[in-house]
Amino acid sequence: MSSREDWWYDEAAGPLVRPYAMVRGRTRPVTRELHLVTQVRAARQTQTADLTSLNVEHRELLEVCRKPLSVAEVAAYLDVPLIVVKVLLSDLIERGDVIVQDVSRISEIPDRDLLQAVLDGVRGI
Amino acid sequence: MVFVASDDALTVPTAVKIVIAGGFGTGKTTMVGSVSEIPPLRTEELLTEAGVHVDDLAGIEGKETTTVALDFGRITISPQIVLYLFGTPGQNRFWFMWDELAHGAIGAVVLVDTRRLDASFPSIDFFEHRRIPFVVAVNCFDGAQAYTVDEVRGALDLDPAIPVVLCDARDRESSKSTLIGLIRHSMSRLEHAAR
Numbered sequence: 531m532s533s534r535e536d537w538w539y540d541e542a543a544g545p546l547v548r549p550y551a552m553v554r555g556r557t558r559p560v561t562r563e564l565h566l567v568t569q570v571r572a573a574r575q576t577q578t579a580d581l582t583s584l585n586v587e588h589r590e591l592l593e594v595c596r597k598p599l600s601v602a603e604v605a606a607y608l609d610v611p612l613i614v615v616k617v618l619l620s621d622l623i624e625r626g627d628v629i630v631q632d633v634s635r636i637s638e639i640p641d642r643d644l645l646q647a648v649l650d651g652v653r654g655i
Numbered sequence: 656m657v658f659v660a661s662d663d664a665l666t667v668p669t670a671v672k673i674v675i676a677g678g679f680g681t682g683k684t685t686m687v688g689s690v691s692e693i694p695p696l697r698t699e700e701l702l703t704e705a706g707v708h709v710d711d712l713a714g715i716e717g718k719e720t721t722t723v724a725l726d727f728g729r730i731t732i733s734p735q736i737v738l739y740l741f742g743t744p745g746q747n748r749f750w751f752m753w754d755e756l757a758h759g760a761i762g763a764v765v766l767v768d769t770r771r772l773d774a775s776f777p778s779i780d781f782f783e784h785r786r787i788p789f790v791v792a793v794n795c796f797d798g799a800q801a802y803t804v805d806e807v808r809g810a811l812d813l814d815p816a817i818p819v820v821l822c823d824a825r826d827r828e829s830s831k832s833t834l835i836g837l838i839r840h841s842m843s844r845l846e847h848a849a850r
């Protein structure tokens with residue numbers, strides 16, 4: 531795989547054209563449930579054959595998502611703006627290559643049991 | 656390239672977040688870093704020049720854009736729960752970003768520097784108006800604390816129910832106990848609301 535700099539960064543194109551070019555000028559609306567902390571992960575063992583139909587950006591994203599991560603972490607590790615990661619993730623979710631946290635659990639304010647678990651967890655670090 | 660899938664390949668953890676807010680230079684990134692299990696990460700959101708959130712890449716080609724950076728950290732509570740800590744952007748003009756950050760959050764820590772109390776007024780107003788649980792943490796710059804908790808509370812004109820604590824954002828234990836104070840406050844708010 532080429533190094534990140536080869537394809538994520540284009541000196542001449544600058545910060546605007548670069549993300550636009552990265553998603554091939556597509557303007558699809560991103561999947562609505564992708565918030566900053568929404569958890570995503572690669573869905574399954576993806577065969578090399580399946581990967582050939584993906585571009586390098588999608589493939590690196592799948593590589594990063596072998597363990598569950600938030601949308602924000604994926605963006606930080608790939609060093610691209612959030613919107614770009616959301617577009618790429620939307621493609622992969624549609625293909626079934628990435629699974630996403632249950633939408634219904636995202637916008638909710640954490641309930642008592644969840645808060646208690648977080649409290650115990652933070653006390654323990 | 657081979658992706659190794661484990662038995663739990665079809666599950667993801669539940670994510671929760673806490674917002675670390677406050678005025679410019681009050682120690683937000685420092686606090687995120689002192690409790691995070693990873694060095695703070697940085698991600699960028701794209702904005703048009705007018706400061707409007709870009710949530711679709713349609714039509715932005717050729718337009719001027721700018722970015723707003725977010726610092727965040729992570730605490731893995733268990734295989735099922737992950738806590739994220741997000742520092743708010745220093746510049747107050749990115750209010751839309753605050754909405755996204757506050758959405759579904761456990762609550763917020765508002766850091767204040769007693770030498771510049773007014774720098775944290777907008778943060779306090781934001782969380783008060785949206786009825787999001789928050790605690791005020793007085794970051795003890797220069798070790799010395801010139802004011803008491805009650806003096807700070809008075810100067811900020813805070814509701815008596817809002818906890819005010821002293822902290823040192825560089826210190827892990829101090830930052831930890833500030834987070835614990837916030838989570839407890841959120842729990843009591845929840846119980847209060849249920850009654």
Ligand SMILES: Nc1nc2c(ncn2[C@@H]2O[C@H](COP(=O)(O)OP(=O)(O)OP(=O)(O)O)[C@@H](O)[C@H]2O)c(=O)[nH]1
Pocket residue numbers: 677678679680681682683684685686742744745794795796797798822823824825
């Ligand atoms: N003495 C002292 N210095 C601190 C403390 N917390 C942060 N600092 C210092 O204050 C400066 C600002 O801290 P940051 O964590 O970058 O503050 P911030 O709120 O993230 O700043 P912006 O993102 O620019 O608004 C840094 O040089 C820190 O090292 C503290 O508790 N005591």
Ligand SMILES: [Mg+2]
Pocket residue numbers: 683684685726742745
């Ligand atoms: Mg900062």
